[in-house]
Every structure is written in C-alpha cells, then in structure tokens.
Amino acid sequence: MTKPAASSLQVKNLSYSFETKQVLHDISLSLAGGDCGILLGPNAAGKTTLFSLIAGLYNGREGQVLINGVDIKNKPYNALSRLGVVFQQSTLDMDLSVLQNLNYHAALHGMSGRRATSRINEELDHLGLQDSKNEKIRALNGGHRRRVEIARALIHQPSLLLLDEPTAGLDIPTRQALVEHLHNLCSNGRVSILWATHLIDEVYPTDKVIVLNKGRIEAQGEVSVICKKLAVDDLKAAYQTLTGKN
Amino acid sequence: MAISHGLIALNGIMKREFWRFIHQRERFLAALVRPLIWLFVFAAGFRSTLGLAIIPPYETYILYEVYIAVGLIGMIQLFNGMQSSLSMVYDREMGSMKTLLVSPLPRWFLLMAKLLASTSVSILQVYAFLMVAWFYDIQAPCLGYLSVFPALVLTGLMLGALGLLLSTCIKQLENFSGVMNFVIFPMFFMSTALYPLWKIKESSLLLHTLASYNPFSQAVELIRFSLYGQFNLYAFSYTLVSFMVFMSIASWGYKPSSGWKVKK
Numbered sequence: 289m290t291k292p293a294a295s296s297l298q299v300k301n302l303s304y305s306f307e308t309k310q311v312l313h314d315i316s317l318s319l320a321g322g323d324c325g326i327l328l329g330p331n332a333a334g335k336t337t338l339f340s341l342i343a344g345l346y347n348g349r350e351g352q353v354l355i356n357g358v359d360i361k362n363k364p365y366n367a368l369s370r371l372g373v374v375f376q377q378s379t380l381d382m383d384l385s386v387l388q389n390l391n392y393h394a395a396l397h398g399m400s401g402r403r404a405t406s407r408i409n410e411e412l413d414h415l416g417l418q419d420s421k422n423e424k425i426r427a428l429n430g431g432h433r434r435r436v437e438i439a440r441a442l443i444h445q446p447s448l449l450l451l452d453e454p455t456a457g458l459d460i461p462t463r464q465a466l467v468e469h470l471h472n473l474c475s476n477g478r479v480s481i482l483w484a485t486h487l488i489d490e491v492y493p494t495d496k497v498i499v500l501n502k503g504r505i506e507a508q509g510e511v512s513v514i515c516k517k518l519a520v521d522d523l524k525a526a527y528q529t530l531t532g533k534n
Numbered sequence: 535m536a537i538s539h540g541l542i543a544l545n546g547i548m549k550r551e552f553w554r555f556i557h558q559r560e561r562f563l564a565a566l567v568r569p570l571i572w573l574f575v576f577a578a579g580f581r582s583t584l585g586l587a588i589i590p591p592y593e594t595y596i597l598y599e600v601y602i603a604v605g606l607i608g609m610i611q612l613f614n615g616m617q618s619s620l621s622m623v624y625d626r627e628m629g630s631m632k633t634l635l636v637s638p639l640p641r642w643f644l645l646m647a648k649l650l651a652s653t654s655v656s657i658l659q660v661y662a663f664l665m666v667a668w669f670y671d672i673q674a675p676c677l678g679y680l681s682v683f684p685a686l687v688l689t690g691l692m693l694g695a696l697g698l699l700l701s702t703c704i705k706q707l708e709n710f711s712g713v714m715n716f717v718i719f720p721m722f723f724m725s726t727a728l729y730p731l732w733k734i735k736e737s738s739l740l741l742h743t744l745a746s747y748n749p750f751s752q753a754v755e756l757i758r759f760s761l762y763g764q765f766n767l768y769a770f771s772y773t774l775v776s777f778m779v780f781m782s783i784a785s786w787g788y789k790p791s792s793g794w795k796v797k798k
Contacts, residue, residue: 343636369638377629381550383557388550395546396637398539 295357296321296448296480297342302351304337311337312503315351319482319496321447324474326491327484329500330533335484336376338500339452342482343373356447369397372441372479376452378433382426386417386436389425390443397444404443411439415469431462438470442479449473451483455490463490471495488524497523499530506530543639544647551651555658565613565659569606570666577602589730591762603672604761605727607660608754611686611693614656616718618648619697623704635788642785645698649781652697653690660686678761685760685770689753692773695780696749702787725751726758749776 297319304312312334319325329335340346342353344360344367353360355367380389387408394404412418415435425433434454441449451470455463467490473479483490491497491511498508507514507530511523520526527533555562577599588595625631634644664679674682700713724744726734731751735742745751752772759766 343632345632345635365638365640367638368636371636373632373636375629375632379628379630379633381554381630384550384553388553392546392550393633393637395542395549396634396639398536398542398638400542400545 295319296323296355297325297482298352298354298357299338299342300352300354302338302341302348302353304341304346304348304350310503312341315500315503315505317498317505317508319448319480321480322474322477323480323496324471324492324494325480325482325496325498327482327498327500328486328488328491328527329484330486330531332502333500333531334503335500336452337503339373339450339482339484342450343371344368369444370447372444372446372449374434374437374441374449374451374454376456376484378437380425380433380436380440383424385422385424386412386428387421389436390440393440394443399444407443407445408439411442415439431458431466434458434462434466438466442473446479449479449481451481453485454483455485455487488527491523499527501531540639540643543637543643544650547644547647548651548654551648551655555655561617562659562662565610565617565656566662566666568613569609569663572606572609573599573603573667573670573672589732591759591764591766599670600672601730602728603667604758605725605754607663607686607757607761608689608725608727608750609722610659610663611653611656611690611753612718612722612750614652614659614690615693615695615697616700616713617697618652618694619701619704619713622648622698622701626701641788642781645781645785645788649691649694649698652694653687656690656694657683657686674761675763678763681763682757682760685756688770688773688777689757692749692753692777692780695777695784698784699780699787702784721748721750724748725754727751727754749773752776 295318297317299315299317302312302315303310315338317325327335327338337346341348342355342360344364347361353367356370358367358370360367381392384392390408390411391404394400394408399407409418412421415438417432417435417439420428420432425436428436438451438454454470455466458466470481470483471492474481493511495511496509497511497514499506499514507517507526509517514526515522518526518529520529580598592600622631625634634648635641637644664674696717700717704713722728724741725748726745727750731742731745734745749772752769755766756769756773759769
C-alpha cells in the first residue's frame with residue numbers, strides 16, 4: 289500500500305513550562321502519513337510532557353500542534369478524533385472485560401452497533417485477542433493488556449498513534465512481537481506512529497528518529513542520516529554522543 | 535459535537551457505570567445497609583424520645599422513622615456523590631482518566647455524562663431502599679414514588695457535582711479520608727436529615743443558620759416534599775443553583791489549562 293502524503297503530525301516551535309521550570313524548548317517535528325517516528329530520550333527528557341501536549345491534556349502556551357492539519361488548540365475535538373493514544377501506565381478498566389473496555393472506547397468516539405462491533409472484531413483478530421475477549425482485564429497478563437490497549441487506540445481508525453513506552457515491563461518475546469506488529473501498522477500505511485522509548489533496539493533502520501534530551505531536540509532523521517552526521521557507527525553511539533547516556 | 539455522537543458516548547459512559555456497579559456488588563450492599571442500619575437501629579431507638587409536630591409536607595403526626603427515611607435517601611445520594619468523587623480521584627491516580635480526557639468530546643460533556651451515570655446508580659439504590667422501607671411500614675403516597683424521581687435526579691446531580699468539585703481539589707487518594715470528616719459528616723449532621731429546622735433552632739441558633747444554608751438540607755427538603763407529591767420552590771431553586779455553581783467550578787478545574795488536574 290502506498291503511504292498517504294498528508295502530514296499526520298506537525299509540531300511547530302512548541303515550548304512548555306511547569307510554573308517556572310521550562311521542560312520543553314522550541315520543539316518542531318513532523319510525521320508524514322505512514323511514518324514511524326521514534327522519540328528517543330532518557331528519563332525526564334520531556335517525552336511524556338510532549339505527548340500530553342500533543343494529546344491536548346495540557347494546553348501549550350507557545351507553539352502549535354497540528355494533527356492531520358487540524359490545530360489541537362483551535363479544534364480539539366476534531367484533532368482528537370484522529371488520534372489514538374497508548375499511555376505509559378495502563379489505563380484499562382481492570383474490572384471490565386476486554387470487550388466492555390473496547391465498547392466503551394468505541395462509544396466515546398461515537399461508534400455504536402454494527403460499526404463498533406465490526407471494528408472491534410477486526411482489531412481483536414489483528415492482535416490475536418479473540419479468545420480473551422470476554423476475560424476481565426485483571427485476569428490478563430501484561431503482554432495481553434498492552435495488546436488490548438493498542439487495539440483500543442486503533443478502533444476509531446486514527447491517522448496518528450501516540451505510544452508512550454508501550455513495551456515497558458514486557459518480557460523479550462512479547463516485546464519483540466509488539467514492536468513488529470507496530471512497525472507493520474506503519475508499513476501498511478494504516479497509521480503514523482510517534483513512539484516514545486529509551487530502548488534503542490526497538491528502532492528499525494527506516495524509522496524516523498527524534499532524540500530528545502533535557503527538553504530539546506538534539507537530532508532527527510533516519511538512523512543512517514543521524515549516524516552519518518555525527519560520524520558514528522550506530523544509533524547507540526549516536527544516542528550516547530547526543531545525551532551523554534547509555 | 536454531533537448530537538448522535540454525544541448520545542452514543544453518554545450511553546457508553548452510563549453502560550460502563552452500570553457494568554462497574556454490577557461487578558461491585560459489595561458497593562450496592564454497603565450503600566443499602568448503611569441507611570437501613572440508621573433506620574432500624576438509630577431511628578427505632580430515638581422513636582420514643584423524639585416526637586415530631588405536624589410540619590409540611592406531612593398532614594399528621596408522624597413517627598421519627600418516617601421523618602428520617604427521607605434524610606437517609608439524602609444520605610444514600612451524598613455517599614454516592616462522594617463515591618463517584620473517590621472514583622474520579624482513583625481514575626486520575628491510576629491514569630484511566632486520561633482515556634476519557636483524550637476522547638473527542640468537550641470536558642463539560644464528559645463530566646456531565648459521568649455525573650448522570652452516577653446519579654442513575656444512586657437512584658437505583660434509593661428505590662431499593664424505599665422498597666425495603668415500604669415493608670417496614672414507611673409508605674409514601676403511591677404517586678409520590680413517581681413525583682420524587684425528578685427531585686432525585688436534581689439532588690443526585692447536585693451532590694455528584696459537589697463530589698466532582700472535591701475531586702479537583704484532592705490530589706491523592708490518601709487525602710480522601712478528610713472528605714469524610716470535613717464534608718460528609720458536617721453536611722449530614724448539620725442538616726434537616728435527622729431533625730427539622732425548628733427543632734435545631736430550639737437547641738442552637740448558629741446550628742440552625744448553618745443547617746438552613748447547607749445545600750444538603752435543601753436537597754433533603756426537595757426530596758421530602760416531592761415524595762409527598764408537593765413542590766418546594768425554595769428547596770428546588772437552592773438545589774439547582776448549588777448544582778450550577780458546583781458544576782461550573784468542577785468544569786473549570788478539569789480544563790486542560792488547569793493541567794495539574796491530570797497526573798503527569
């Protein structure tokens with residue numbers, strides 16, 4: 289499938305402070321349709337704050353966030369209808385079943401009846417969750433819970449998916465399977481992804497890497513471009529050079 | 535926001551609240567047992583010591599149990615309002631509030647939908663209580679069971695909005711016990727739930743003034759009059775205005791510009 293040309297995400301000159309402490313400085317980045325953007329950065333780099341601003345959880349005072357060309361500040365509901373989010377912490381309702389959680393999310397996006405059921409079934413199939421759909425979230429393991437969260441974020445067919453460290457706390461095989469699935473979503477052109485992580489082995493050579501450190505973008509581009517610019521062999525060395533961290 | 539989208543979302547939020555309610559049977563039992571203990575133990579014990587004069591909406595002398603039953607309906611709704619506030623704080627602590635806040639709907643609508651959902655649950659609890667009370671010989675006129683419904687909606691919304699407002703001020707779940715001491719107990723005991731205003735005035739003028747201005751007193755009076763097929767305009771207006779004030783402040787508290795409400 290060919291990638292759609294429109295920009296799924298544009299962040300322009302975004303800055304943000306918590307009271308007197310500035311946590312983001314003049315951030316600008318963009319993702320085209322079908323891009324997989326990896327936001328790499330150490331702890332406290334500002335990744336979660338940037339995500340909160342993109343998702344409209346905080347109001348950015350300086351700068352602009354456009355999702356599919358729609359400004360989150362001016363038309364928040366329009367912009368949010370094109371956005372799927374998987375937060376770092378699980379946000380599923382533990383006492384409800386997989387199906388009930390997904391139905392709830394579909395309803396929040398104005399989907400009901402046959403349309404909701406068909407989209408939920410599609411995502412359950414894609415993520416291999418059909419057998420667990422009537423299980424309570426509490427009864428699922430970490431990997432399954434993550435998959436439910438991803439299914440939930442995709443039900444309304446967003447053009448942009450925000451993933452805040454989606455593989456945190458997962459074992460290696462589950463993590464690898466999830467990383468592969470998410471990259472497939474991008475390569476199929478189904479969605480663009482902005483994915484925050486500090487695990488370099490989750491990055492594919494074709495990904496667009498954005499290195500964030502102390503609230504500033506230190507570098508962005510494909511892995512090979514960043515490495516060439518810094519005259520280093522691999523992304524790990526580039527990351528160390530840029531952030532001073534392993 | 536399209537109307538159809540709003541209705542589907544409202545339906546989804548209501549359903550979720552009912553699913554949670556069904557999954558938490560203990561919550562329902564606790565909500566029912568609490569007022570029943572007050573009715574069967576406290577009210578029965580005080581029956582002989584507290585005589586009540588004829589006061590509107592009652593047309594004859596009544597037993598203390600009959601008087602206090604309405605206050606206990608208020609108690610169910612008050613606890614339910616605080617319970618929904620607790621669940622908002624819990625959702626915020628656990629992060630599930632974010633799911634709601636990143637949905638493409640205005641925050642005032644989301645809060646209102648949550649409020650309606652929790653009010654519906656509280657009304658179910660109230661009718662269950664009224665059914666048990668009916669077998670205990672506390673019976674209102676048949677039509678009263680219908681006419682009290684809109685009053686229960688308004689009082690449930692008002693107390694739920696107060697809960698929402700409190701949830702914007704409470705940053706951690708651990709701080710919630712303060713609500714018990716500083717909101718629920720004073721609101722309940724300084725109201726007309728247990729004694730009529732004239733009786734309170736006999737013992738303390740200050741307490742009488744506080745009880746008169748307590749929105750919970752007016753909610754209880756609105757329920758009391760409605761249950762007996764009468765309309766108390768003052769109590770209705772007071773409850774409505776209180777609801778609007780609490781809801782406006784709560785909506786402001788959940789705006790993205792007040793970003794501290796969403797746990798980082």
